[in-house]
Amino acid sequence: MLCxxxxxxxxxxxxxxxxxxxxxxxxxxxxxxxxxxALGLRPGQxxxxxxxxxxxIELRVKRPKAKEVLDAIxxxxxxxxxxxxxxxxxxxxxxxxxxxxxx
Numbered sequence: 001m002l003c004x005x006x007x008x009x010x011x012x013x014x015x016x017x018x019x020x021x022x023x024x025x026x027x028x029x030x031x032x033x034x035x036x037x038a039l040g041l042r043p044g045q046x047x048x049x050x051x052x053x054x055x056x057i058e059l060r061v062k063r064p065k066a067k068e069v070l071d072a073i074x075x076x077x078x079x080x081x082x083x084x085x086x087x088x089x090x091x092x093x094x095x096x097x098x099x100x101x102x103x
Contacts (some may be wrong), residue, residue: 019032031041039061041047046062086093 017034019034021029021032023029035041041061048060048062050058050060052058082090
C-alpha cells in the first residue's frame with residue numbers, strides 16, 4: 001500500500017502538518033484542499049512522484065515551461081489583426097504609444 005498521509009510544511013508556523021487521505025478502490029487519492037491551495041494546484045496539472053527510502057513519497061508540481069505556455073496561447077488566439085496593426089512589432093508600438101513616454 002502506498003503512503004496514506006500527505007505532509008505539508010506550514011509557511012506560517014514552520015511546523016509539519018500531517019493531513020490524512022484515503023486511497024480509493026481505483027487506487028486514487030484526493031489531494032486535500034489545504035495542500036491544493038498551498039501549492040496552487042489546478043485540474044489537469046501534472047505532478048511528479050518520487051519514491052524515497054522508508055516509504056516516503058516526494059510530490060512535485062510539474063510547472064509548464066514558458067515556451068509551452070506561449071505555444072498554447074498562440075494556438076488558442078488569433079493574433080493576425082494585432083500583427084497587421086503593429087506591422088509585426090507590438091512591443092515597439094506599445095512603447096511608442098504608452099502613457100507619459102517622457103523617458
